[in-house]
Amino acid sequence: MNHTPQRPGEDDQLRRLLHDAVDDVQPVHALGAIRARTTNSSRARRGWLLGAGGAVLATAATVAAVAVLTDPGTSRDPGVAGPGPSAAASPSTDASGIPSDAAPTPSPSPATPPSGTPSQSAPPAAETSTVPVYYVGDTSRGPRLFREFHRLPDDGNAVLTAVTEAVSTTPDDPDYRTDWPSGTEVLAAGVQENDGGRELVVVLRNDTTDLRLAPVGMTPEEAQSSVEQLVYTAQAALQRRAPVQLLLARGTGREQRTDTLLSVPVSEPLAEGDPARTLAQVWIIDPADGARVTSPFEVNGLAAAFEANVLWELRDGDRVVQEGFTTAEECCTMAPYSFEVTAPPGEYTLVVQDSDPSGGEGPEPWQDSKRITVVP
Amino acid sequence: MSSAAGWDADTAVDELYAAHYHRLVRLSVLLVRDVGTAEEVVQDSFVAMHGRWRKLREPDNGLAYLRQTVVNRSRSVLRHRGVRERYTPPVVSDQRGVDEDALAEERRRQVLAALRELPGRQREVLALRYYLDLSEAEIAETLGISRGAVKSHASRGAAALRHLLEDAR
Incomplete structure (x- = not known):
């Protein structure tokens, strides 16, 4: 024992109490049960390795591709997700009903500058682009993803920029967060072509925390949301629902497949999780948190609201100064809504929520909120 | 446990089970109280360690991993169970001859x-x-x-x- 007990007698007493409490627990013999389960997993792994001539090659290809992508000199590689004109300017809903991550048409406000005009030639170093970044926020149904748009220097690799932002920076909205342990960095990110089509690759690294395991205190739901945060952010930056292979770099920095990240299985490329179970179902997109606007101002967002009903309130402290409702364009899938608010100058909290189909029996409605200053 | 070089994953499970299974279950009982739950937590942890053995390689790493996994899983079981049972001071019998x-x-x-x-x-x-x-x-x-x-x-x-x-x- 290396610790120095302040009161040795009391330490001994606690030691005795804890030992007394459990020393006569005789657990059921379980080696057979454990062996039965590990034998299965060995067989599965061997099967994977047997079929792995290709897999080993694929891994080597990953290493090469990632090496290429980390080199800024080659970032115009067609496989790299660049913020090309098509990526920045086509808001749409893809076939699966998942909202496109192209920037919406924000009303100009200091907090959400409109997308820059992408140039056809290689961008100068100082150019910026607007990238979608997902964060975790608590909702009445557990941790879910919310989305913000961040204006960041454009280094020609939007995936790397966006995922780095997601794991390592604080969101604008104080209700959101990232749960990735501090010190987590994205070593490389990009796309590679393989037989099955395009695959996104994200290589994480953390020299102080073992990312394979969920840190003590992180719930399985938070861990799952954190993995989905990377999947959604990478796909949004690429503007494409490609599967995402997460890799972990350790020691010398050589990336490798890992069975788990934050205890979530990630050995295979991941498809995005079901949006209904992954995303918060009401988002305010514009104005952003902390925005200064002039009255009247327009509010835009996405909601998968019950019967497409979207309710809103403008609050001054606890006092509701304005309220109203609108309908999203579609019910039950993340669909755009917008409304206009008129209010005298002041500081407010804008709250948007869906209607409660259960009349108070079920979980609280989905909701998002933003702090807004209306200036004269 | 010094002559452990070259253990494969199965040997690691057998050896660490023999040396530590009971203590790890008791550790988990201190955390989750219920013996059946503790047994499950520890068995799951051994299965997880088997899957990671290629990277752990050394008995000390294996044991450290087991401890950490048992603590993590015990905690997540408690969270999952959700309802924290309220503490009720026990009724102490004043009967003689207990x-x-x-x-x-x-x-x-x-x-x-x-x-x-x-x-x-x-x-x-x-x-x-x-x-x-x-x-x-x-x-x-x-x-x-x-x-x-x-x-x-x-x-x-x-x-x-x-x-x-x-x-x-």
């Missing part, structure tokens, strides 16, 4: 119930320190927190546990 076994049983129940009243971190630090006799550094590593935090959880936890047990008396 036999020794029953008294000892009652005391064990009190200690486990009191542990369940503590915040998770304090409970974990106390169990690792006073049951597994880990050093502050080892506890810090197992829980992924600083040594300073270990110290403060230990002293607060010890004080709170004493307080709870005195109340129950």
Whole structure:
């Protein structure tokens, strides 16, 4: 024992109490049960390795591709997700009903500058682009993803920029967060072509925390949301629902497949999780948190609201100064809504929520909120 | 356990099971109280360690991984279970002639119930320190927190546990 007990007698007493409490627990013999389960997993792994001539090659290809992508000199590689004109300017809903991550048409406000005009030639170093970044926020149904748009220097690799932002920076909205342990960095990110089509690759690294395991205190739901945060952010930056292979770099920095990240299985490329179970179902997109606007101002967002009903309130402290409702364009899938608010100058909290189909029996409605200053 | 070079995953499970299974289950009982749950947590942890053995390779790493996984899974089981059972000070019988076994049983129940009243971190630090006799550094590593935090959880936890047990008396 290396610790120095302040009161040795009391330490001994606690030691005795804890030992007394459990020393006569005789657990059921379980080696057979454990062996039965590990034998299965060995067989599965061997099967994977047997079929792995290709897999080993694929891994080597990953290493090469990632090496290429980390080199800024080659970032115009067609496989790299660049913020090309098509990526920045086509808001749409893809076939699966998942909202496109192209920037919406924000009303100009200091907090959400409109997308820059992408140039056809290689961008100068100082150019910026607007990238979608997902964060975790608590909702009445557990941790879910919310989305913000961040204006960041454009280094020609939007995936790397966006995922780095997601794991390592604080969101604008104080209700959101990232749960990735501090010190987590994205070593490389990009796309590679393989037989099955395009695959996104994200290589994480953390020299102080073992990312394979969920840190003590992180719930399985938070861990799952954190993995989905990377999947959604990478796909949004690429503007494409490609599967995402997460890799972990350790020691010398050589990336490798890992069975788990934050205890979530990630050995295979991941498809995005079901949006209904992954995303918060009401988002305010514009104005952003902390925005200064002039009255009247327009509010835009996405909601998968019950019967497409979207309710809103403008609050001054606890006092509701304005309220109203609108309908999203579609019910039950993340669909755009917008409304206009008129209010005298002041500081407010804008709250948007869906209607409660259960009349108070079920979980609280989905909701998002933003702090807004209306200036004269 | 010095001649462990070259253990494969199966051998690692067999050897670490023989040496540590009972202690790890008891550790988990201190954290989750229920023996059946603790057995499941520890069995799952052994299966997880088997899957990771290629990377762990050394018995010490295997044991450290088991400890950390048992603590993590015990905690997540508690969270999953959701409802934290309220602590009810036990009714102490004033009957004469209560036999020794029953008294000892009652005391064990009190200690486990009191542990369940503590915040998770304090409970974990106390169990690792006073049951597994880990050093502050080892506890810090197992829980992924600083040594300073270990110290403060230990002293607060010890004080709170004493307080709870005195109340129950």
